[in-house]
Amino acid sequence: MDIAEKMNVFQDAVQVDPRVVAQEHMMTGENLYIPEKTVGAPFVDDPKMRMRDVNVFYGADQAIHGVSLDIGKNEVVALIGPSGCGKSTFLRCMNRMNDTIDICRVEGSLHLENQDIYDPKLDVVELRARVGMVFQKPNPFPKSIYDNVAYGPRIHGLANRKTDLDEIVENSLRKAGLWDEVKDRLDSAGTGLSGGQQQRLCIARTIAVSPEVVLMDEPCSALDPIATAKIEELIRELSESYTIAIVTHSMQQAARVSQRTAYFHLGWLVEMNDTDTVFTKPQHELTESYITGRFG
């Protein structure tokens, strides 16, 4: 048997099972497999966002494998999973934030209602006004509190008069639960606020342009428990007007704020179900292992 034949035998051996070994059980050494089809109920009737067979590549590496899911109107969906499972990558596809990464390539269909998000003719700035984003670290502009919130409405031409703009700024700050704390110092720098206040300022800035969907990428990971509780309460209030997708490392947070939860593992969507089911009787062993702290 020459070396080429030996290689073929070796490759056949490693490709015996087409399913992906996701995790070796820590104690038993038994293999846990990614399911061939997402477990649970990833689809809803009349969704706000509809994603089908989404693949994402960074150069030659595939980060997301054929993920299909829906996000319903005025729903809070939590995306959870171990580090590097692709949840943030997937979130960033939803308003084309991945466009800023040269080697990133997105395949599949992503729709915001009837709008194809990856339509080459689509104005990305307009898309990001409809699908806003809040990041892990609060990132206010080095401007005044007022200007931070007024920035979006100004560039999108949402207010013609100063009084209209004042109203948008006040409403957005009120919705973000920050108005009472900053109304007397709207001209001071946004960066001078505490971490939790800065994050609520960023949320106010996001909702100032009246988005339909708000994406949140670990919005509380840099905040203390009280600031976190305020943001979580805010998420609940905001879900009355907006559709929200949140990536979080805190499973308790996912359990507290979301109606549905999606569990990602190594770039696959393993399970998506209503949050109550995921946290009391998950249907897939990988989900169970992750949320009960058997690996992560």
Next chain:
Amino acid sequence: MDNLNLDQHISRQFNDDLEEIRTSMLEMGGLVERQVADAIRALEDADSTLADKVMEVESRIDSMEMDIDDTCTTLIARRQPAASDLRMVLAVSKTLRDLERIGDEANKIAKMAILLSEQGSAPRGYTEVRHIGNCVRKMLNDALDAFSRFDAESAIATMKEDRQVDMDYKSALREMITYMMEDPRSISRSMNILWTLRSLERIGDHAKNICEHIVYLVQGRDIRHRDPD
């Protein structure tokens, strides 16, 4: 250890905590089983010393219930268990309650045993007590065994036995009433047997509840007030 992989958390302390509530609960179960067996024997043999012993164990069972329940509360507060871990803590907590109630029923039977040993034995009903007593003791034993093995199938089989216990109880009841009508002088002593039968029937109900908790723990299905299949 088991098919729920309760010993495989990243945190070994969490493994130990879960294992502790489970083994303590099973230990309490063993004590309650013994208490039921002793109470029935005390009644049959008119042995008031044994009946006294049954009533002494009661306070130990009560304090075990409170201790384990306290550990469950701490575990929820400190670990925020989810999925099978959460179901485990809930199932243990609910089972504790049923075990404690079974202990109470055994206590009542022991009291009847003392009364009957003082007033003289009842003329009828001992065969029924022995028969139903054996049935519910087996149910309790099987339920605790199913809990230790996380065996939902055998829990379902065990809970079905409760129907037969209920039927046997009703027929024993009819027989005792008939006898009391025939011989009113025996009413007082026969009533003690009736209360005993009633306690045994309740023990069967609690064993059935424990089986329901096992099915919830293992399969995540709530089968209370419905057909288990």
